[in-house]
Amino acid sequence: MVTGDHQTLALLLFSAFVAVTLGITTWVSRNRHGSTEEFYAGGRLFSPMENGFAIAGDYMSAASFLGISGLIALYGYDGMLYSVGFLVAWLVVLLLVAELVRNCGRFTLADVVAARMAERPVRIAAGTSSVAVSVLYLVAQMVGAGSLVALLLGGTGEAARTWTVIGVGALMVIYVSLGGMRATTWIQIVKAVLLMAGTVALTVLVLIRFHGDIDSLLSTAAERSGHGTAFLGPGLRYGGDWTARLDFISLGLALVLGTAGLPHILSRFYTVPTARAARRSVVWSIGLIGGFYLMTIVLGFGAAALIGSDEVRASNASGNTAVPLLALDLGGGAGSTGGTVLFAVVAAVAFATILAVVAGITLASSASVAHDLYASLRRPDGRQYSEVAVARVAAAVIGAAAIGLGLLASDLNVAFLVGLAFAVAASANLPVLLYSLFWRRFTTRGAVWSVYGGLVPAVLLVLLSPVVSGSPDALFPGVDLQVFPLQNPGVVSIPLGFLAGWLGTVTSPEPPDEARHAETEVRALTGAGAV
Amino acid sequence: MEQLDEQERAGARDDGAATGVPRPRYDEAGHRTPGAAEIYLEVQRSPAFQEVRRRYRRFAFPATVAFLLWYLAYVVAATAAPGLMARPVAGAVNVAMVAGLGQFLTTFLLTWAYARHARLRRDRAALELRWDTQEMTRGAGQW
Numbered sequence: 286m287v288t289g290d291h292q293t294l295a296l297l298l299f300s301a302f303v304a305v306t307l308g309i310t311t312w313v314s315r316n317r318h319g320s321t322e323e324f325y326a327g328g329r330l331f332s333p334m335e336n337g338f339a340i341a342g343d344y345m346s347a348a349s350f351l352g353i354s355g356l357i358a359l360y361g362y363d364g365m366l367y368s369v370g371f372l373v374a375w376l377v378v379l380l381l382v383a384e385l386v387r388n389c390g391r392f393t394l395a396d397v398v399a400a401r402m403a404e405r406p407v408r409i410a411a412g413t414s415s416v417a418v419s420v421l422y423l424v425a426q427m428v429g430a431g432s433l434v435a436l437l438l439g440g441t442g443e444a445a446r447t448w449t450v451i452g453v454g455a456l457m458v459i460y461v462s463l464g465g466m467r468a469t470t471w472i473q474i475v476k477a478v479l480l481m482a483g484t485v486a487l488t489v490l491v492l493i494r495f496h497g498d499i500d501s502l503l504s505t506a507a508e509r510s511g512h513g514t515a516f517l518g519p520g521l522r523y524g525g526d527w528t529a530r531l532d533f534i535s536l537g538l539a540l541v542l543g544t545a546g547l548p549h550i551l552s553r554f555y556t557v558p559t560a561r562a563a564r565r566s567v568v569w570s571i572g573l574i575g576g577f578y579l580m581t582i583v584l585g586f587g588a589a590a591l592i593g594s595d596e597v598r599a600s601n602a603s604g605n606t607a608v609p610l611l612a613l614d615l616g617g618g619a620g621s622t623g624g625t626v627l628f629a630v631v632a633a634v635a636f637a638t639i640l641a642v643v644a645g646i647t648l649a650s651s652a653s654v655a656h657d658l659y660a661s662l663r664r665p666d667g668r669q670y671s672e673v674a675v676a677r678v679a680a681a682v683i684g685a686a687a688i689g690l691g692l693l694a695s696d697l698n699v700a701f702l703v704g705l706a707f708a709v710a711a712s713a714n715l716p717v718l719l720y721s722l723f724w725r726r727f728t729t730r731g732a733v734w735s736v737y738g739g740l741v742p743a744v745l746l747v748l749l750s751p752v753v754s755g756s757p758d759a760l761f762p763g764v765d766l767q768v769f770p771l772q773n774p775g776v777v778s779i780p781l782g783f784l785a786g787w788l789g790t791v792t793s794p795e796p797p798d799e800a801r802h803a804e805t806e807v808r809a810l811t812g813a814g815a816v
Numbered sequence: 817m818e819q820l821d822e823q824e825r826a827g828a829r830d831d832g833a834a835t836g837v838p839r840p841r842y843d844e845a846g847h848r849t850p851g852a853a854e855i856y857l858e859v860q861r862s863p864a865f866q867e868v869r870r871r872y873r874r875f876a877f878p879a880t881v882a883f884l885l886w887y888l889a890y891v892v893a894a895t896a897a898p899g900l901m902a903r904p905v906a907g908a909v910n911v912a913m914v915a916g917l918g919q920f921l922t923t924f925l926l927t928w929a930y931a932r933h934a935r936l937r938r939d940r941a942a943l944e945l946r947w948d949t950q951e952m953t954r955g956a957g958q959w
């Protein structure tokens with residue numbers, strides 16, 4: 286499938302992207318002071334449209350671009366369930382989180398909670414869970430980068446994969462530590478535009494091939510999938526026994542509730558001046574993300590109809606190459622100039638996507654380390670380093686850790702790792718955030734309990750799940766620690782996070798601080814005193 | 817490192833100066849300066865604020881419950897009743913396809929409705945409250 290021409294052109298396009306983004310990084314970081322406002326929030330003066338594109342860029346990962354279309358090409362309708370969950374999640378962000386978080390916080394999730402609680406324990410708890418979520422998500426993207434290289438550039442050898450992971454990690458550390466939020470935001474915007482343009486072009490080509498007739502696209506896809514009309518209904522992938530079905534409901538819950546707890550998404554709201562601008566950026570991003578996922582559905586069914594499910598599966602068992610194969614076919618087939626160009630464009634866009642997402646998460650997690658953990662844990666009499674300096678070092682350390690873990694976990698499924706990050710975010714970050722914003726009686730103990738009460742079960746249930754041990758395709762197939770039957774812990778750990786927060790609050794010896802609750806509520810809804 | 821420290825302190829000073837907005841201050845023991853606390857409590861009790869909060873909650877809470885139930889119903893139906901979802905509607909399009917696209921459509925509609933509601937019914941009142949509250953906290957001699 287991959288010829289020398291593809292490789293050369295894809296590498297050229299990708300190098301151009303790296304050059305442009307490095308240019309952006311040096312350009313925006315000239316004459317900038319190393320203030321925290323600048324480093325974490327990019328000066329807070331992005332427009333809603335710019336931030337909307339950047340949010341979309343932060344959110345649409347290669348896992349969605351290649352993974353969801355691939356799942357649809359293989360399993361038909363069941364792949365669509367992912368796109369719906371990823372989009373509906375934004376309503377939670379829009380209605381309950383975006384504006385209020387913009388008004389109450391400065392840089393991180395912990396800011397919002399700490400405003401009405403005892404600062405130190407809350408910051409340590411929320412900082413820890415934010416770093417945990419970010420690292421999980423980061424590892425997923427690094428693994429994705431590694432397998433993408435192996436798939437698209439034909440570098441099946443371990444060496445190519447290893448060097449890609451190291452290269453992606455090194456680049457993102459450079460972006461983040463030199464350019465901070467301003468450079469990261471512009472990289473997201475460039476990436477979102479490239480990704481949308483590539484997806485629109487492919488979608489239009491698919492629709493032209495079927496003369497705009499969706500019905501014939503669907504029936505051809507059903508026919509060539511080998512499953513007939515069952516391809517267009519649910520059940521091919523998640524139909525099995527009740528464990529598999531419950532597992533899917535668990536994943537669905539994690540997807541819809543996790544987005545509002547992702548640290549790199551929350552930190553994006555601080556880059557605009559007001560809550561109104563934060564709301565308008567979410568409206569922009571819902572439009573972009575919704576359009577994107579609608580198009581991935583067309584691409585998935587298009588790949589099934591034009592390539593055939595069996596051929597997609599033969600190229601890559603989990604369907605990740607469906608879109609590149611489709612591009613090759615739409616451009617005129619293997620060996621044609623059009624096919625080569627389209628294929629290279631898709632490969633380059635996928636790389637750009639991973640690089641941008643990785644930069645966004647690294648920035649958010651370095652902010653959690655410096656602004657929450659370091660600021661709470663440093664000794665008052667010790668040597669004082671500036672927060673930005675700590676954040677830069679943290680970005681490098683997190684980058685190194687993600688490279689290491691990404692190499693170790695290179696055999697894990699990317700979509701699964703992403704689902705896991707969402708489950709931890711929904712269990713540990715969302716309950717404490719919603720309670721802080723909406724519950725008058727919420728106390729410090731409740732906040733700390735709700736973070737750990739969601740984080741610990743989520744991580745523990747994963748360790749005891751069939752993913753880690755006790756099944757043939759587990760991480761450690763040799764040992765058997767498996768107690769929990771589901772792959773995704775969401776359905777258990779998310780309610781536990783909410784329950785722990787409630788329990789901690791009602792058993793608190795201290796009364797809730799009425800005055801600081803009043804302050805949080807007034808600031809959240811009016812924007813008074815917002816930075 | 818020392819140089820960065822300088823810059824950061826300068827940046828921190830800029831925060832307040834640039835926006836003219838006081839950040840809540842806490843004294844050494846972590847208690848807040850008296851004055852601002854009463855002001856926020858007073859604003860919270862004021863009818864104007866209660867109205868803004870009521871308008872926000874009366875839209876956001878029912879809408880959240882509604883879309884979460886609709887989404888959960890969709891996921892549960894897809895996993896528990898694939899037969900029903902596979903029933904054809906028109907041509908190759910079946911119930912599952914309509915429900916999935918329906919999720920997209922309701923998400924777009926609710927986004928539009930919420931943005932419109934906030935713009936027309938909440939933004940102006942919230943902005944007035946913001947200036948009033950900030951006037952009062954400044955008057956309290958915080959900064």
